Amino acid sequence: MTTAILISILMTVVGAATPILLAALGELVVEKSGVLNLGLEGMMLIGAVTAFAVTYSTGSAPLGLVAAMVASAAASMIFAFLTLTLTANQVATGLALTIFGIGLSSLIGQGFVGLTVPALAHVFPAALAEDPIWRVLFGYSPLVYISLVMTALVAWFLTRSRAGLILRAIGESDEAAHSIGYPVIGVRYLAVAFGGAMAGLGGSYYSLVLTPMWADRLTAGRGWIALALVVFASWRPLRLLGGAYLFGAVMTLELHAKAAGVSVVAPEFLAMLPYLATIVVLTAISIAPAGGRLAAPACLGKPFRATG
Amino acid sequence: MFRINRRQLLAGSAATLALPGLIGRASAQDVLNVGFVYVGPVGDYGWTHAHDTARKEAVEKFGDKIKTNYVENVAEGPDSERVIRQLAQQGNKLIFTTSFGFMNPTIKVAKQFPDVHFEHATGYKTADNVGIYNARFYEGRAVIGTIAGMMSKTGKAGYVASVPIPEVVMGINAFTLAAQKINPDFKVQVVWVNSWYDPAKEADAAKALIDQGCDIITQHTDSPAPLQAAEQRGVYAFGQASDMMSFAPKAHLTAITDNWGPYYVQQIQKQIDGTWEPEDIWWGIKEGLVGISPYNEIMPADVREAADKVKNDIAAGTLHPFTGPIKDQSGEVKIKDGETIPDADLLGMDWYVEGVQS
Numbered sequence: 190m191t192t193a194i195l196i197s198i199l200m201t202v203v204g205a206a207t208p209i210l211l212a213a214l215g216e217l218v219v220e221k222s223g224v225l226n227l228g229l230e231g232m233m234l235i236g237a238v239t240a241f242a243v244t245y246s247t248g249s250a251p252l253g254l255v256a257a258m259v260a261s262a263a264a265s266m267i268f269a270f271l272t273l274t275l276t277a278n279q280v281a282t283g284l285a286l287t288i289f290g291i292g293l294s295s296l297i298g299q300g301f302v303g304l305t306v307p308a309l310a311h312v313f314p315a316a317l318a319e320d321p322i323w324r325v326l327f328g329y330s331p332l333v334y335i336s337l338v339m340t341a342l343v344a345w346f347l348t349r350s351r352a353g354l355i356l357r358a359i360g361e362s363d364e365a366a367h368s369i370g371y372p373v374i375g376v377r378y379l380a381v382a383f384g385g386a387m388a389g390l391g392g393s394y395y396s397l398v399l400t401p402m403w404a405d406r407l408t409a410g411r412g413w414i415a416l417a418l419v420v421f422a423s424w425r426p427l428r429l430l431g432g433a434y435l436f437g438a439v440m441t442l443e444l445h446a447k448a449a450g451v452s453v454v455a456p457e458f459l460a461m462l463p464y465l466a467t468i469v470v471l472t473a474i475s476i477a478p479a480g481g482r483l484a485a486p487a488c489l490g491k492p493f494r495a496t497g
Numbered sequence: 498m499f500r501i502n503r504r505q506l507l508a509g510s511a512a513t514l515a516l517p518g519l520i521g522r523a524s525a526q527d528v529l530n531v532g533f534v535y536v537g538p539v540g541d542y543g544w545t546h547a548h549d550t551a552r553k554e555a556v557e558k559f560g561d562k563i564k565t566n567y568v569e570n571v572a573e574g575p576d577s578e579r580v581i582r583q584l585a586q587q588g589n590k591l592i593f594t595t596s597f598g599f600m601n602p603t604i605k606v607a608k609q610f611p612d613v614h615f616e617h618a619t620g621y622k623t624a625d626n627v628g629i630y631n632a633r634f635y636e637g638r639a640v641i642g643t644i645a646g647m648m649s650k651t652g653k654a655g656y657v658a659s660v661p662i663p664e665v666v667m668g669i670n671a672f673t674l675a676a677q678k679i680n681p682d683f684k685v686q687v688v689w690v691n692s693w694y695d696p697a698k699e700a701d702a703a704k705a706l707i708d709q710g711c712d713i714i715t716q717h718t719d720s721p722a723p724l725q726a727a728e729q730r731g732v733y734a735f736g737q738a739s740d741m742m743s744f745a746p747k748a749h750l751t752a753i754t755d756n757w758g759p760y761y762v763q764q765i766q767k768q769i770d771g772t773w774e775p776e777d778i779w780w781g782i783k784e785g786l787v788g789i790s791p792y793n794e795i796m797p798a799d800v801r802e803a804a805d806k807v808k809n810d811i812a813a814g815t816l817h818p819f820t821g822p823i824k825d826q827s828g829e830v831k832i833k834d835g836e837t838i839p840d841a842d843l844l845g846m847d848w849y850v851e852g853v854q855s
Binding site for chain 1: 688
């Protein structure tokens with residue numbers, strides 16, 4: 190295997206990992222605040238179609254990215270209102286958000302099928318970005334670097350910042366956080382909005398970078414992989430980073446093996462591997478003593494009603 | 498053969514809700530109502546788009562003698578049965594159900610409406626009032642295979658394939674055999690993405706193939722993603738189901754297109770004349786059902802000529818893409834010199850010709 194092929198494989202792995210990393214980072218913060226939003230797939234689709242529609246109409250990709258974040262965050266607010274203000278069931282509402290997102294994105298996208306925009310360009314100067322070797326580090330679209338910076342920021346936010354500690358406290362014990370005066374619902378609204386914006390960014394990676402076009406259900410189920418990834422990473426940002434690249438590798442290596450004429454295991458097996466890995470992690474979490482290092486936020490998915 | 502388990506249930510339900518309003522308008526005595534059931538949105542730029550274009554052709558031909566009613570985004574399975582029944586109840590006398598998964602619902606509804614005629618695409622079950630129709634897409638594959646054989650410098654094409662059913666296997670073999678007539682050592686590397694539609698994966702598969710030295714990409718999946726990957730990497734590719742030139746102006750050499758129009762016009766005419774009978778047709782280039790979209794201007798004249806010759810010979814019946822000698826992957830002769838593969842065997846094809854790496 191030549192270096193050129195190796196580098197190309199690495200770059201496809203990064204391409205497959207980045208959108209799920211972006212979406213999962215948002216979901217991680219949401220879940221850390223004690224809210225389970227299963228609407229990732231729907232929000233990613235809304236982000237994808239908005240990014241494409243705005244980029245196509247205005248010619249400005251940055252504007253498209255911002256619009257994608259705003260649109261997906263707005264969609265997540267429907268979820269937030271239902272689950273946080275009206276205390277509706279989070280699982281059912283999240284699933285409804287996914288189905289709604291599939292339909293809405295399809296509706297918005299009707300006039301944009303069959304069109305194309307230039308793919309989001311690399312950020313570094315061509316001397317680096319197109320160098321046969323160095324492109325492995327510098328040859329990506331801005332979203333790849335944004336995803337890495339965001340991973341570091343989220344890790345710092347959750348462990349080092351006061352706001353992050355409050356968010357985690359709310360996720361672990363909403364009653365206690367409420368009783369000492371923290372705005373449980375307000376913080377959760379912000380977390381859900383952040384999760385929506387990140388899902389939108391992740392979705393726009395498909396419609397602006399990987400396959401610069403719009404077609405119905407463009408993300409083809411990647412939102413579910415991102416959800417599984419959060420559990421796989423046991424709610425830790427750095428594990429999330431590793432997990433995203435691992436999932437990305439699993440998703441693309443089979444294609445490269447096939448293209449090279451090697452068949453290691455059945456492709457169906459590899460397709461289910463991310464979920465299988467997630468089940469293994471879930472099992473490990475369940476076996477570990479309560480409050481162990483792997484545990485989920487204690488209030489995850491539980492509705493909160495302010496008392497007193 | 499196409500699109501099993503593919504479209505969301507809810508879109509189908511929503512479409513059903515919209516149905517009464519859609520159809521209520523039409524019931525003048527001498528106007529023939531024709532129903533169409535689509536599996537995807539009419540703007541999918543592929544399969545359903547082609548069927549809807551054909552419907553419009555029929556409307557143009559017959560003017561106010563017919564009224565067409567279509568329902569899009571109908572999920573295969575129980576949901577489609579409801580839609581088909583409703584179209585029949587609303588007075589459509591000829592109903593086209595345009596996806597493989599509508600087969601059993603069509604047969605079921607047909608039993609309940611003996612005076613309504615049904616046409617089901619790509620299936621194999623018929624009845625007294627159900628005819629079936631399909632396209633010989635493999636003939637188009639032979640044309641693009643010829644082009645690939647002449648345009649490829651590495652002698653290796655990449656094939657982004659969906660699922661290993663006879664329809665797809667047939668296409669891979671026809672493409673490979675045609676390319677080998679130009680370059681006997683031509684190889685085709687197949688990557689299965691196990692989905693009809695997964696743009697990101699289709700694009701990654703195309704990139705992986707290009708990395709392995711394939712300098713021409715073809716596909717039997719539905720999104721233009723492989724074309725876009727080819728465009729980005731500077732290799733050639735072919736469109737699927739409709740002209741996809743706009744997605745890849747440099748890479749797109751040509752596309753196999755589906756033109757159902759002539760068939761729809763013919764069957765509607767028969768319905769009007771009262772001569773409709775259930776048929777089992779499998780049309781190809783000759784009947785105009787399978788078409789080749791305009792060539793990219795970068796294609797040299799000799800390649801155009803060779804492609805046109807294959808196309809014309811198939812249309813004239815002097816060339817069958819599956820004419821022996823044909824060897825399978827192990828090098829054993831499967832089809833003897835001068836023999837052709839009968840239709841029944843093609844429809845059940847489950848082996849690859851020599852030169853296919855899958």
